[in-house]
Amino acid sequence: MACLIVSDDRANRLQDGLRRPVSALFMPPALLWWGMDIAPPPIAETAAVPPQIEVAGLTKLYGDFTAVNDLSFSVRPGEVIGLVGPNGAGKTTTLRCLAGIIPPTRGSVRICGFDLASQPIEAKRRLAFFSDEPRLFDYLTVNQHLTFVARIYSVADYEQTGRQLLEELEIADKADKLPVELSRGMKQKLAIACGFLHAPQVIFFDEPLTGLDPIGIRRMKDSILKRARAGAAILISSHLLHLLEEVCSHVLILKDGRKVIDGSLEEVRQKFSEEAGGGNLEDAFFRATGESKGEE
């Protein structure tokens, strides 16, 4: 990830930081096998690639209340950015504005070069948004959901892709079930299958691990990194900082609707750690937001 205006020096540092699998930065050695398995894509050239997500001066007001204030950042292909902040920081509002669900009060959002306000159809065709609560239609079966989404996004070969997705997500045997017959985790998987069906280049996750069991969490992390390796630009909002440490290449910390910092995990960690090379994202988060840990 890089800011809209990135100095050469910073771009170089970013490239250096990104050459390594980000998950390896904070991961205990025992877990490195998993990090190897899900190594992020080779992104040495990402700084030269145009951003998939470009946000400039994004502001969202609810009456007198400013939910998001003058937010600017960009995300390049293959980058996974963690959006963190305390409750009410404006994370979900930001994601909803980026997904075209709610209109921003000011500022612009470009998805794969298409302006979300003036070219919404082209922009939306390239993105997927996963909310914390799977949003499904009660009366459509798993298969019917895929058929419906395929028509909306004009996915001609959806049957094969859909079948593969259901198999990967291990809900192929539930193809004729209604959402009411699925567990929460399965509903989440169905929402993921629907979202991935049109191979989005930009993906937004809002608390993607809510309600998933340990296997589901592992698969979700795998899936996120697999998409990033395939070149998708991914933005994840989550309170689970250890998850972000495992999957994100970058982090953006929000507080009261304003950006506190953004950069690679290493950068953020270094900037907010008391001693060089020490600390983790949690420490950095508490220092960046001025919050204090419960035990302190």
Added chain:
Amino acid sequence: MIAGALYYYQFHSWWNRLRTRIRRLRQPKYLVGAIVGGLYFYFYLFRGLASGRHGAPSAAAGPVLAGMNDLPQTLAAMGLMVVLLLAWILPHSRAALAFTEPEVAFLFPAPVSRRTLIHFKLLKSQTTILFSALLMTFIGRGWSGGHLLTRALGWWAGMSIFNLHLLGSSFALTMLMDRGFSTWKRRVLILGAVAAAAAGIFIWVRHSLPAFPATADQQGMAWLFRYVAQVFESGPLPYLLFPFRLVVTPYFAVTYKQFFIALGPALGIMGLHYLWVIHSNVAFEEASVELSRRLAERISAVRAGQWHAARRPKKAARPPFVLRPTGHPAVALFWKNLISTGQYVTMRVWIMLVWVAVIVGFSLNHFAGGGLGMMATLFVAMLLVMSLFSGPQMLRNDLRQDLPVADVLKMFPMPGWQVVLGEVLTPAAILAGLQWLLLLCGVIFCPERLDTYPISLAQRLSVALAAAMVLPFIDLVALLIPNAAVLIFPAWFQLGKDAPRGFETMGQQLILMFGQVLVLGLSLLPAGVAFTLFLWGGSVLHWPLLGVMLGALAAAIILAIEAGVGIKLLGGVFERFDVSGELL
């Protein structure tokens, strides 16, 4: 101690709810709604009371019921018996007391005895019963000749006993289930007993009463009522109805003396029911937890305007047609919403309805003569007119259903007008289908002559075809109005599980309904003018049928243009619709 906590909870919940609603009146939309709702209540319910017309006993009965004052009471007892019998026949699950989810969460793990929970439930139900009794007293003010107070107390006694009986029967049925007595065995036994009783009564009537004349209509309605009263009041039926009559008699008492004499036995029955319920030792907790969850979902769905979703689909519906992955995306919304109608809107159902219409129509005209056919035609015409007004209100498989998932719709790569088109197509198609079916019925039912005036097949077909041309576009325009209202004034629609209730929201709905009728009238005006002009032209040129057809075509074109413009404009509104401001 526990009971005190429960009373405290009940009273303060009610009081806080009232305070919230009063505080809400600071918002103009609720204040206006409250004024309109209040006026409606005043004019509909209280105006007669204020003028003193309904406080005193009235001379009950019209000429038909003169001398048969007992018949309404007997019919009420009969109705009560049937309903209570159903309460023993229909249930197939264990007894479950309806608690709210927070009540389950707080009370079930608390050290509260089962009996206390039942008492709490009974106390809670009294709030609903008292309100319902009051409402029914005003609504049914002409149904009996008693005083206002005796009618209100009569309703209260009847409803309380009914409530206690439902509870007691559900406990009894659960005990039977626990003892291995299957639902079907129980149903067969009860239905067998009912059939035996009905057969006994029938045989008695055949042997003891004069035969029912074949030409009953010639004897007049008074004779019919007297005959029915005779059946009810002699032979075995009065004995069968006796306990049920005891329950309904207080309501029908005309004087205070009659009322107090009737109230004694009713209170006795209530006391016996109370003892029955309170001494039933049945485990209802597990079923209650499940019921509370389902109830919460249902309330949430109904408040969100999703009446169909209040009954969650139990099995997947077959798609109405194969949806190809490429093509106009609005068709996907049409397809989705057709599936949401469940099993009711399938090709098989439509074909069956057409067959029924054809068979009934030909039977009417062939066997029953023209009079009945004309009556049926008029009935069909009435249904057609009603469908124009109530159809768009009842069929809500459009934005009104999908607005709670507006965030999902907003993410779709579709221009707003396509979303609106896809959403309104389903109710428009269903409504048009029903209307076409009614038109077919009209053509078949309509006799070939009315008195001396012949109605040719060409005339019938021309009118039906003209109507078939215009109606779908009227439906489309009519459906766009509530969909526009829901997008422009989303706060006035009942969305989300915390949507407000009360007579102020009823007032809001009245205002919306009035607005919808007004806008529909204005939208139909240009088409109506065009149709009239062509009709007039056709009459002048002595080609009335051609005038009808051309007029309908012109009207359809005007309405189609209006619908197209409306969809385009509404699409823009949808694109600008800020989900966060209203729904999230």
